[in-house]
Amino acid sequence: MILPANPPDLARIVKAFEALPHARVLGMTFLSLDHGRGSVRMPYRSELVGNPSTGVVHGGVITALLDTLCGAVVMAAVAEGTPLATLDLRIDYLHPASPGEAIRASAECYKVTATIAFVRGLAYHEAIDDPIAHCAGTFMLGTGFSATAASPVAAAEGASGGQPC
């Protein structure tokens, strides 16, 4: 991982991502964040269950957790202030999450080009070598929208694609 000339403020990224409304729903907190890699943890919550007969959390919870972490890891890998948008995300569900147990995730941004960042991650309970899910994602860099634009909607409409993060 080659660090950009003006690397981002990691503490600010952690604070911004933990404060996102949906990150708060998940109860997600960072265990670590470095340039291009990081890990998070979320507690088990019964309201996030997808299968009431087993108590297993909805796949969407894992998707949201990995998507958030991947966005943060990419943001930590590129120059301060670079706009990001998720281009795609692929999740492989390797085995069901255990009811009642906290979920952790780790991700790394393993390649950054002028326009695209590539990231991969794993979700697991205690041991990373017994993963619940694997993800691979790509993010567009500098998508044309600006967080400081007067009209967020107009700025978003001008974006070339993807989900801003």
Add this chain to the structure above:
Amino acid sequence: MLRTIATLKESGDVAALNDLIPYARAVGLEAMLDEGGLLVALRFRESNIGNTQLRAIHGGVVGALIEHAAILHLLIETETAVVPKVINLSIDYLRPCLAADTFARGAVLKQGRRVANVRVLAWQDSVDRPVAAGHAHFLLT
């Protein structure tokens, strides 16, 4: 659980089927039937925001909408003796998903003996301007 699903399927009560799932209630996922068949909605909620500057919906929740729509389509359109288990899910993010209701509709592309392939499209103001597209594989055994 399967007996409840079978009963609700028979009565066509997709809303009650949806409401069996705690996560659906937590994020505002709803299911309904219209002239096009099953329609799944993600109602806008502040708690689904994933970008506070743009007021965009969290990409993970958009992914959850696609996965949820795919599984409901499978339950309603096919005869399955078990609750399908998701093997994998791919989401393409096409446009920013902003602070409004989001809709999704899917189609079962292939149902094999053990695996089904489902495609889903999600949109906000117009189905011609999709915000995301997804495909998923489910295990049926």
